[in-house]
Amino acid sequence: MRPLIVLCVLSIVVLTFYIREGEYGPIHAVRSAVTTITSPVRFAGSLAATPFNALGNVFSNLTASQETLSELKAQNDELTAKVAELSEAQETAERLQELVGLQSTYNLQSTAARIIGGSSDAWSQTVTIDKGSANGMAIGMPVCNAYGVIGQITETSLNTSTVLLITDESSGVSAMSQRSRAQGMLRGQPDGTLRLEYVSVDDDVKTGDIVITSGIGGVFPKGLPIGTVSSVDRSDNDIYYTIVVRMQASTENNEEVLVITSLTDEQRASDDDVAAANDSDDVSADTSVDDADATDSGDDTSDDTSDVDDSTDEE
Structure with missing residues (x-):
């Protein structure tokens, strides 16, 4: 019992000096040296313990209750369905937005x-x-x-x-x-x-x-x-x-x-304008044809008049 009391008192004294001394005090220097020496040992121990920790997680998953696994699977299926539903809704909204743009334009x-x-x-x-x-x-x-x-x-x-x-x-x-x-x-x-x-x-x-x-x-x-x-x-x-x-x-x-x-x-007005333009082109074409016919008729009349004059001169 007495050694334990002595060690507790000694620990309190060392802790007090550690807190009161500066950053570069002797106790800090001893602690830094011990940390440097023991770091490789702690690192090796961590590497050695990693496989055992992973194996422990595997056993923990294997020993999980069937009810817990069923709940997790149901939650995963539900989340997957929601993601698909949201993606479909977004694509539909984008297509409808494009249609609205065409309608407005x-x-x-x-x-x-x-x-x-x-x-x-x-x-x-x-x-x-x-x-x-x-x-x-x-x-x-x-x-x-x-x-x-x-x-x-x-x-x-x-x-x-x-x-x-x-x-x-x-x-x-x-x-x-x-x-x-x-x-x-x-x-x-x-x-x-x-x-x-x-x-x-x-x-x-x-x-x-x-x-x-x-x-x-x-x-x-x-x-x-x-x-x-x-x-x-x-x-x-x-x-x-x-x-x-x-x-x-x-x-x-x-x-x-x-x-x-x-x-x-x-x-409708635009369509009427197009139709009117086409009708105008048709009328112009008809007028050109009529003018050409009238010209030909005039030429024929002139030829007939010339023939009559020639007959008169001969008489």
């Missing part, structure tokens, strides 16, 4: 719909949307996605509608080059490509030109993007270019679309 009167199916045969290229006649859908209404025109409604039921894609052979859209305003008819091809037909070789069309709807016909609003010219070819003695257009919109990676339900007054 082109001032479209439209209704949003979702693609719920594709064509059921290999002879037509169509998609099915989840809006029908009960939602105001009608045959002939144009359909767009966030990147531009994709097709036109050809069939409706109460709750669904069939959209004929512009890549189908039977599809046709009045279109023009945004740069040069050269106009033609965009048609689908058997290989799934698009061609801008009936563009005269006198027009200026180049690879890379953006192709938009021309508004002629009053179906598609003027100025909607369709695609980009990928090639322009001309064979000898042809009066029209062979123009291949790469479609800008795609239905493969898009689920939401806009159905244009009606044209705005501004779009």
Whole structure:
């Protein structure tokens, strides 16, 4: 008992001196020396104990109750489902935001719909949307996605509608080059490509030109993007270019679309202006033909008068 008391008193005295002495006192120096000497031993001991600690954790996990493991698995599945749900919601929100941007940019009167199916045969290229006649859908209404025109409604039921894609052979859209305003008819091809037909070789069309709807016909609003010219070819003695257009919109990676339900007054006025311009060109052409006919008639009359004069002189 007495040695223990002596050691306690000695420890208190040493601690007191340790606290009171400066940073470079003798007790601090002894402590630093002991720490330096024992550091390798402590490091070796830590390395030797690491495998045993890891083994202890393994045994701890193995001996965990089945109820605890089931709870952890359920929590993991729940978190995974929530992450997938949030990711899907974010992607859907981004697609809808792009549709809203298209609607705002082109001032479209439209209704949003979702693609719920594709064509059921290999002879037509169509998609099915989840809006029908009960939602105001009608045959002939144009359909767009966030990147531009994709097709036109050809069939409706109460709750669904069939959209004929512009890549189908039977599809046709009045279109023009945004740069040069050269106009033609965009048609689908058997290989799934698009061609801008009936563009005269006198027009200026180049690879890379953006192709938009021309508004002629009053179906598609003027100025909607369709695609980009990928090639322009001309064979000898042809009066029209062979123009291949790469479609800008795609239905493969898009689920939401806009159905244009009606044209705005501004779009109708634009279409009327285009039609009036075409009518004016037709009238000018007719007038030119009439003038040419009148000139020919005048020439014929002059010839007849000359013949009469000649007969008189001979008499």
